[in-house]
Amino acid sequence: MSKSFSAIGQAEQGEEIDREAFTPGIEPQATWCPGCGDFSVLKALKGAMPEVGRTPDETLLVTGIGCSGKLNSYFESYAMHSIHGRSLPIARAAKLANPGLEVIAAGGDGDGYGIGGNHFMHTARENHDMTYIVFDNEIFGLTKGQTSPTSPKGHESKTQPHGSAKDPIRPLSLALTSGASYVARTAAVNPRQATEILTEAIEHDGFAHVDFLTQCPTWNKDAKQYVPYTDVQDSEDFDFDVHDRQEAAEMMHETEDKLYEGEVLTGRFYIDEDRRSYGEEKRSTGEMPEEPLAERYFDEEADWERSYDLLDAHK
Ligand SMILES: Cc1ncc(C[n+]2csc(CCOP(=O)(O)OP(=O)(O)O)c2C)c(N)n1
Ligand code: SF4
Numbered sequence: 001m002s003k004s005f006s007a008i009g010q011a012e013q014g015e016e017i018d019r020e021a022f023t024p025g026i027e028p029q030a031t032w033c034p035g036c037g038d039f040s041v042l043k044a045l046k047g048a049m050p051e052v053g054r055t056p057d058e059t060l061l062v063t064g065i066g067c068s069g070k071l072n073s074y075f076e077s078y079a080m081h082s083i084h085g086r087s088l089p090i091a092r093a094a095k096l097a098n099p100g101l102e103v104i105a106a107g108g109d110g111d112g113y114g115i116g117g118n119h120f121m122h123t124a125r126e127n128h129d130m131t132y133i134v135f136d137n138e139i140f141g142l143t144k145g146q147t148s149p150t151s152p153k154g155h156e157s158k159t160q161p162h163g164s165a166k167d168p169i170r171p172l173s174l175a176l177t178s179g180a181s182y183v184a185r186t187a188a189v190n191p192r193q194a195t196e197i198l199t200e201a202i203e204h205d206g207f208a209h210v211d212f213l214t215q216c217p218t219w220n221k222d223a224k225q226y227v228p229y230t231d232v233q234d235s236e237d238f239d240f241d242v243h244d245r246q247e248a249a250e251m252m253h254e255t256e257d258k259l260y261e262g263e264v265l266t267g268r269f270y271i272d273e274d275r276r277s278y279g280e281e282k283r284s285t286g287e288m289p290e291e292p293l294a295e296r297y298f299d300e301e302a303d304w305e306r307s308y309d310l311l312d313a314h315k
């Protein structure tokens with residue numbers, strides 16, 4: 001854990017944190033459509049934070065662009081509503097500069113698995129200590145229902161009027177093979193499990209990926225409402241070890257196939273508690289300073305290294 005590093009306030013020991021602390025003082029009216037699965041992500045996140053024991057001023061939420069990207073308008077914390085597909089590099093930089101922050105990144109399936117797919121892969125590979133919530137509604141919601149990387153083969157939309165000829169991406173398998181140390185899937189229709197999984201993911205030290213199935217009743221009319229769902233940890237039909245990479249890989253593959261056959265499997269798929277995060281690796285080599293870089297902003301005497309200073313060293 002890197003809680004000793006913080007340039008921003010920390011909760012008092014034993015302080016009770018109320019989920020309502022995460023509701024903005026001037027609460028904007030959510031513009032999500034009635035019945036949208038995105039409401040459940042907000043609810044689960046507000047429910048998870050008191051369990052984790054972090055306050056709004058210890059938390060940074062970086063979002064991408066999409067209906068999902070509006071999450072930080074309705075959630076009280078430090079926040080950045082960033083660029084389409086680019087929430088992860090921004091979140092990574094913030095976490096490295098200020099390791100005491102609880103960093104959460106969030107965005108849609110188009111945002112994270114399409115335009116931002118490269119960042120997803122490498123943030124997982126480097127095991128940056130953060131939680132990445134992907135609102136997976138199997139379409140581009142904000143821009144009115146175009147086919148996304150998780151749309152099923154044959155999916156008809158304005159961009160694919162004859163039906164998509166593409167096989168969907170495998171988000172869980174991609175996270176695992178890239179190097180994520182926590183991989184889970186939950187669904188908007190399962191609020192208890194969603195809160196538990198987000199709590200675990202946020203507490204996890206390393207890159208935690210949560211594929212969050214969120215129905216879009218407006219633009220994905222034929223989309224599943226993700227019911228009934230099965231929790232693979234609760235069901236006797238599934239027996240695999242979440243700490244075993246091979247078993248996890250097989251379970252994920254089956255889960256990804258079954259989603260498009262109408263069977264919704266959710267739960268924890270892979271957990272590696274031993275792997276060190278990127279920040280820990282960097283500090284262990286001595287390359288990262290012990291004190292958070294972010295604290296230098298508050299130090300008028302701070303001696304900043306410029307890139308040309310570094311170049312001089314190589315003359
Ligand atoms: C660089 C860039 N390309 C395209 C867009 C247009 N755009 C905005 S949101 C979006 C897709 C959103 O889909 P998704 O990420 O799945 O989020 P959702 O709305 O479904 O939550 C697109 C293509 C953009 N804002 N920026
Ligand atoms: S368009 Fe779909 S994803 Fe966007 S707010 Fe409406 S229901 Fe939700």
Ligand SMILES: [Mg+2]
Pocket residue numbers: 066108109110135136137138139140141148
């Ligand atoms: Mg989407």
